[in-house]
Amino acid sequence: MARGPKNHKGGASLRPATETIIPTPGFTVRGSAGRGRGLYTEVPRRQGEELFVVEGKVHTGAYDDDAQVGPTWFGAGHQRWVEPAESNLGRFINHACEPNAAVKDFVHVVAAREIHAGEEITIDYALTEEDPFWSMECRCGAPSCRRTIRAAARFGAPQAR
Ligand SMILES: C[S@@+](CC[C@H](N)C(=O)[O-])C[C@H]1O[C@@H](n2cnc3c(N)ncnc32)[C@H](O)[C@@H]1O
Numbered sequence: 001m002a003r004g005p006k007n008h009k010g011g012a013s014l015r016p017a018t019e020t021i022i023p024t025p026g027f028t029v030r031g032s033a034g035r036g037r038g039l040y041t042e043v044p045r046r047q048g049e050e051l052f053v054v055e056g057k058v059h060t061g062a063y064d065d066d067a068q069v070g071p072t073w074f075g076a077g078h079q080r081w082v083e084p085a086e087s088n089l090g091r092f093i094n095h096a097c098e099p100n101a102a103v104k105d106f107v108h109v110v111a112a113r114e115i116h117a118g119e120e121i122t123i124d125y126a127l128t129e130e131d132p133f134w135s136m137e138c139r140c141g142a143p144s145c146r147r148t149i150r151a152a153a154r155f156g157a158p159q160a161r
């Protein structure tokens with residue numbers, strides 16, 4: 001199984017030349033200050049509404065400190081990730097420490113509250129990534145920003161899904 005580079009989820013190359021963004025009605029992908037691109041909703045979303053399903057190649061493998069997840073991989077359970085397909089919106093969803101979306105049953109991204117048209121859709125990566133070696137420096141800008149994001153499971157917290 002091929003694993004991503006050590007500089008995972010913070011890698012320099014988030015925009016492979018081959019990547020194709022296929023338009024999805026109701027969503028746009030555009031710049032998100034300090035965080036590369038982000039996923040935005042063009043229409044209001046109700047709390048609990050399913051926004052999209054993360055689909056792509058499934059990767060499994062042991063956690064270790066020198067072979068880690070790729071920059072777009074989406075934690076989907078113990079030692080399991082989904083690498084979103086090129087057109088899948090999961091490739092573009094950023095982390096925020098005060099997210100407006102959540103992940104249910106590993107791959108279903110739902111609105112955690114009412115989301116206004118034009119808002120960026122974000123999740124808490126700490127609740128999807130379980131790799132104890134993973135960390136990411138957060139630039140979400142929230143007053144409550146945790147700065148260094150690590151898997152919540154690392155601290156024995158229950159997974160909020
Ligand atoms: C699934 S991609 C999200 C789309 C990405 N921003 C892009 O431009 O392709 C995950 C990557 O986005 C960046 N990222 C996401 N949330 C971030 C945050 N809150 N602060 C800093 N970088 C973030 C990190 O580089 C992370 O590896």
Ligand SMILES: [Zn+2]
Pocket residue numbers: 096097098138139140141142144145146147
């Ligand atoms: Zn943050």
